[in-house]
Amino acid sequence: MKFLIIGGDAAGMSAASRAKRNAPDMDVTVLEATSDVSYSACGMPYNIADAGVPIEDLVVRQAQVFREKQGIDLKTGHKALSVDRESKVVTGKRMDGTDFGIPYDRLLIATGARPIMPELPGFDLEGVMALKSLADGRRIKSFIRSADVRKAVIIGMGYIALEMSEALRARGIEVSMVKPRPMFLPWMNQDMARVVKKEVEDNQVEMHPGEEIVRIERNGGTLNVICTQNKLKADMVLVAVGVRPSNELAVGSGLELGPSGAISVDRALRTTDHDIYSAGDCADAYHVVTGEKTWVPLALRANRAGWAAADNVTGRDVELQGVAGTAVFKVFDLQVARTGLSMKEAGEFGFDPVEVMIKGRSRAHAHPMNTSLYVQMIGDGKSGRLLGAQLLGREGAAHRVNAPAVALHQQMTVERFSQCDLAYAPPFSPTWDPMLTAANQLLKKLG
Amino acid sequence: MKFLIIGGDAAGMSAASRAKRNAPDMDVTVLEATSDVSYSACGMPYNIADAGVPIEDLVVRQAQVFREKQGIDLKTGHKALSVDRESKVVTGKRMDGTDFGIPYDRLLIATGARPIMPELPGFDLEGVMALKSLADGRRIKSFIRSADVRKAVIIGMGYIALEMSEALRARGIEVSMVKPRPMFLPWMNQDMARVVKKEVEDNQVEMHPGEEIVRIERNGGTLNVICTQNKLKADMVLVAVGVRPSNELAVGSGLELGPSGAISVDRALRTTDHDIYSAGDCADAYHVVTGEKTWVPLALRANRAGWAAADNVTGRDVELQGVAGTAVFKVFDLQVARTGLSMKEAGEFGFDPVEVMIKGRSRAHAHPMNTSLYVQMIGDGKSGRLLGAQLLGREGAAHRVNAPAVALHQQMTVERFSQCDLAYAPPFSPTWDPMLTAANQLLKKLG
Numbered sequence: 001m002k003f004l005i006i007g008g009d010a011a012g013m014s015a016a017s018r019a020k021r022n023a024p025d026m027d028v029t030v031l032e033a034t035s036d037v038s039y040s041a042c043g044m045p046y047n048i049a050d051a052g053v054p055i056e057d058l059v060v061r062q063a064q065v066f067r068e069k070q071g072i073d074l075k076t077g078h079k080a081l082s083v084d085r086e087s088k089v090v091t092g093k094r095m096d097g098t099d100f101g102i103p104y105d106r107l108l109i110a111t112g113a114r115p116i117m118p119e120l121p122g123f124d125l126e127g128v129m130a131l132k133s134l135a136d137g138r139r140i141k142s143f144i145r146s147a148d149v150r151k152a153v154i155i156g157m158g159y160i161a162l163e164m165s166e167a168l169r170a171r172g173i174e175v176s177m178v179k180p181r182p183m184f185l186p187w188m189n190q191d192m193a194r195v196v197k198k199e200v201e202d203n204q205v206e207m208h209p210g211e212e213i214v215r216i217e218r219n220g221g222t223l224n225v226i227c228t229q230n231k232l233k234a235d236m237v238l239v240a241v242g243v244r245p246s247n248e249l250a251v252g253s254g255l256e257l258g259p260s261g262a263i264s265v266d267r268a269l270r271t272t273d274h275d276i277y278s279a280g281d282c283a284d285a286y287h288v289v290t291g292e293k294t295w296v297p298l299a300l301r302a303n304r305a306g307w308a309a310a311d312n313v314t315g316r317d318v319e320l321q322g323v324a325g326t327a328v329f330k331v332f333d334l335q336v337a338r339t340g341l342s343m344k345e346a347g348e349f350g351f352d353p354v355e356v357m358i359k360g361r362s363r364a365h366a367h368p369m370n371t372s373l374y375v376q377m378i379g380d381g382k383s384g385r386l387l388g389a390q391l392l393g394r395e396g397a398a399h400r401v402n403a404p405a406v407a408l409h410q411q412m413t414v415e416r417f418s419q420c421d422l423a424y425a426p427p428f429s430p431t432w433d434p435m436l437t438a439a440n441q442l443l444k445k446l447g
Numbered sequence: 448m449k450f451l452i453i454g455g456d457a458a459g460m461s462a463a464s465r466a467k468r469n470a471p472d473m474d475v476t477v478l479e480a481t482s483d484v485s486y487s488a489c490g491m492p493y494n495i496a497d498a499g500v501p502i503e504d505l506v507v508r509q510a511q512v513f514r515e516k517q518g519i520d521l522k523t524g525h526k527a528l529s530v531d532r533e534s535k536v537v538t539g540k541r542m543d544g545t546d547f548g549i550p551y552d553r554l555l556i557a558t559g560a561r562p563i564m565p566e567l568p569g570f571d572l573e574g575v576m577a578l579k580s581l582a583d584g585r586r587i588k589s590f591i592r593s594a595d596v597r598k599a600v601i602i603g604m605g606y607i608a609l610e611m612s613e614a615l616r617a618r619g620i621e622v623s624m625v626k627p628r629p630m631f632l633p634w635m636n637q638d639m640a641r642v643v644k645k646e647v648e649d650n651q652v653e654m655h656p657g658e659e660i661v662r663i664e665r666n667g668g669t670l671n672v673i674c675t676q677n678k679l680k681a682d683m684v685l686v687a688v689g690v691r692p693s694n695e696l697a698v699g700s701g702l703e704l705g706p707s708g709a710i711s712v713d714r715a716l717r718t719t720d721h722d723i724y725s726a727g728d729c730a731d732a733y734h735v736v737t738g739e740k741t742w743v744p745l746a747l748r749a750n751r752a753g754w755a756a757a758d759n760v761t762g763r764d765v766e767l768q769g770v771a772g773t774a775v776f777k778v779f780d781l782q783v784a785r786t787g788l789s790m791k792e793a794g795e796f797g798f799d800p801v802e803v804m805i806k807g808r809s810r811a812h813a814h815p816m817n818t819s820l821y822v823q824m825i826g827d828g829k830s831g832r833l834l835g836a837q838l839l840g841r842e843g844a845a846h847r848v849n850a851p852a853v854a855l856h857q858q859m860t861v862e863r864f865s866q867c868d869l870a871y872a873p874p875f876s877p878t879w880d881p882m883l884t885a886a887n888q889l890l891k892k893l894g
Contacts, residue, residue: 010878040811040812040813040873040878042811042871042872042873042878043811043812043813043814043873046814046815046873046874047813050815053813057813058812058813060812288868298871299871299878300868300869300871300878300879300880300883301868303878303879304866320866321863321866321867322868323868324867324868325868326868326869326870327870327872328870328871328872328875329872330872330874330875335875337870339868339870364487364489364490365487365490365505365507366487366490366494366500366504366505367490367493368493368497396845396846398843398846398870398872398874398875398876399843399845399846399847399849399870399875399876400846400849401870402846402847402849402850402867402869402870402880402882403849403850403852403853404853405850405867405868405869405870406850406851406853406854406857406859406864406867407853407857409863409866409867409868410853410854410857410859410863412853412857416768416856417853419751419767419768419856420768420771420849420852420853420856421735421747421748421769421770421771421772421773421786421852421856422747422773422849422852423773423774423775423784423786423845423846423848423849423852424489424745424746424747424775425489425774425775425776425777425845426487426489426490426493427493427777427845428775428777428782428845428846429845429846431457431487431489431746431747431750432747432750433747433849435849436747
């Protein structure tokens with residue numbers, strides 16, 4: 001049995017390793033277009049924040065370990081260009097320009113996602129960069145040094161943009177952020193979003209929401225980001241307006257697509273072709289709250305889906321529950337976490353969403369170093385089900401979100417969640433954890 | 448309707464406030480033996496750690512607020528001594544020595560728990576103290592100052608003993624700890640218990656487990672704790688060997704008792720007398736894992752049970768799910784958390800417990816300030832159910848435990864828990880949260 005994997009990042013390498021562990025004699029080949037495999041992409045902002053460490057610190061496992069220790073035929077510099085489903089052959093081009101064609105019995109498409117680059121003048125100028133691959137990180141880090149970057153503009157205000165604002169400030173770089181839509185963190189309770197915005201501004205980041213970007217120009221050593229109202233000057237421009245699934249191979253071979261153009265897979269990670277699986281940021285997933293398809297390109301799902309695809313290819317029978325949409329990021333001293341649906345999503349999926357937002361405390365009454373902890377919680381007016389939660393604070397927000405995440409997997413009602421025996425000690429929470437206080441208040445509103 | 452409450456701490460005052468909120472016209476009377484009500488008992492070690500703050504900082508709500516703002520007839524200095532269930536009258540003694548007799552329609556016994564004092568010579572000497580009530584905290588704080596305490600012996604090594612070891616070290620006091628049983632934190636995975644013990648010892652606390660205490664003697668200004676092998680000198684001795692339910696009123700009036708002599712209550716907090724409820728550290732509870740009765744005297748349950756009792760007294764129909772045995776404490780820089788059953792408990796309740804313990808990391812690969820995070824997880828070999836979890840680390844252990852706690856409320860299998868969409872960002876965890884890694888490894892052992 002020949003198991004061919006396209007893509008050597010989280011999902012692809014997880015699948016390759018798992019397949020060899022499950023079935024040591026299986027012929028496992030990985031095609032990776034770049035020369036980097038198995039690195040912590042999410043760690044790049046923190047690595048960039050520190051001029052003193054090489055980007056290679058983020059490499060989790062070297063290519064030769066996969067090849068020599070694990071017996072995986074890892075072919076870097078191999079860009080897959082098409083899948084012939086009839087003859088079961090993947091063809092493509094090597095870095096040196098030569099062609100290749102490799103047959104498969106089972107194929108895994110793990111091509112990931114790539115940054116959206118607006119089709120506007122000047123986004124191809126030197127110093128205008130996105131952050132997705134390790135090569136991007138390497139390029140940004142080296143550009144900061146070689147161009148002696150003092151001022152940066154970040155286009156976008158999502159979590160990667162925000163993590164990068166912190167990273168660049170840590171390097172002493174002046175930062176401005178700009179995005180076309182006026183709403184900051186539109187999925188978030190807007191009282192909480194304002195707290196995040198203030199934190200960013202308190203760290204000397206200039207925020208320009210609601211500014212359409214027209215083009216980028218180079219004027220001598222300076223880049224000018226021309227917006228409808230402002231002209232923002234920078235030595236470097238970081239484009240972080242989101243990602244899209246790298247679905248070309250699936251489109252080219254007629255596989256079905258799901259939300260946002262991600263490759264449609266069932267709970268066993270199978271595409272609409274019985275012998276082709278897909279996992280990672282290029283593939284969709286079921287949402288445990290809605291039961292419907294969703295696209296949440298995050299690292300844990302990529303790893304888990306890679307494993308599950310390999311389990312199925314090697315003859316185990318594995319189905320994944322789906323995702324709850326749990327995500328967390330840090331921006332300066334704030335932890336921002338969410339799980340489940342936002343108010344808008346809950347409405348779109350036919351729920352009758354009811355929301356509370358409370359400002360609680362991170363520690364017990366009279367305990368030193370107490371800080372604010374914000375909790376938003378959404379329940380369904382019809383069924384009483386918990387639909388989502390958001391947390392925000394200087395401590396304890398990140399790990400707390402896992403409790404409502406588990407509750408969402410179990411389709412718990414707000415009432416049942418409100419009765420959970422959560423941990424209490426004065427350094428870690430009030431007697432009633434703010435999540436329970438939010439649940440109690442939400443119960444009253446649900447009536 | 449006359450609602451009489453015995454005990455003005457967490458459960459009693461929660462019940463009183465809730466009853467008046469639900470039914471503003473109800474006649475609500477609280478009998479409290481001391482003069483302190485509504486304070487954060489759990490906060491006392493942290494308050495004692497700081498000489499500069501008064502113990503009264505821990506008072507959450509003043510007695511006159513309950514009386515004047517909330518209309519509760521709060522009688523401090525009223526010690527209830529007996530309940531006549533026939534005539535429905537509680538009799539007792541006031542602080543001034545006079546007797547009282549108060550009738551009730553519904554009664555709530557919320558007398559809490561009190562420290563176990565070994566019946567050995569010298570435990571009544573000045574400078575030998577326990578910590579439970581605010582008066583105890585006041586006495587300890589004032590004794591440290593007046594007797595210029597430089598050296599303390601703590602008898603016991605449970606979580607209050609450990610919190611107090613940290614508090615006394617913060618005051619610059621030399622601390623020795625001693626207990627008869629040789630096993631440190633016997634409910635804990637012993638590899639993890641050793642990490643806790645080392646942390647305590649690294650903070651210059653002398654540990655003497657496995658030493659029987661014979662008596663305490665006073666020799667001039669010094670107390671000598673005489674053990675079978677050692678004689679420990681101290682200016683102050685803190686006795687922290689556990690608590691027992693204050694069940695005398697229930698025993699005296701023939702109510703049924705549950706585990707550890709706690710007052711037996713149903714899910715509606717009713718005792719075996721239809722008109723008498725019990726809540727707080729004196730009452731038992733159902734365990735969500737075993738479905739059996741248990742006694743877990745902790746603050747959240749006390750507050751929640753007080754509310755629920757008041758809800759039922761005021762005509763709402765409320766049942767509590769029970770407790771998962773979730774608990775957390777901090778000792779020096781370590782967070783120690785548990786939920787569900789220990790290996791020993793799981794065996795005693797007829798499960799076929801299988802355990803894993805992993806040493807994971809608190810942050811992602813290559814992220815700065817990464818520390819160890821230990822996770823123990825127990826599953827049932829027969830059903831695959833998750834039975835319990837323990838966490839230990841310098842960050843992220845306390846709030847993480849809430850996720851398995853929710854899972855226990857839902858009687859989830861390890862397999863389902865292992866599929867949960869938990870939060871990931873490099874500052875907060877590896878891609879696979881250590882809880883998921885533990886669950887994955889436990890799954891393999893469960894086969």
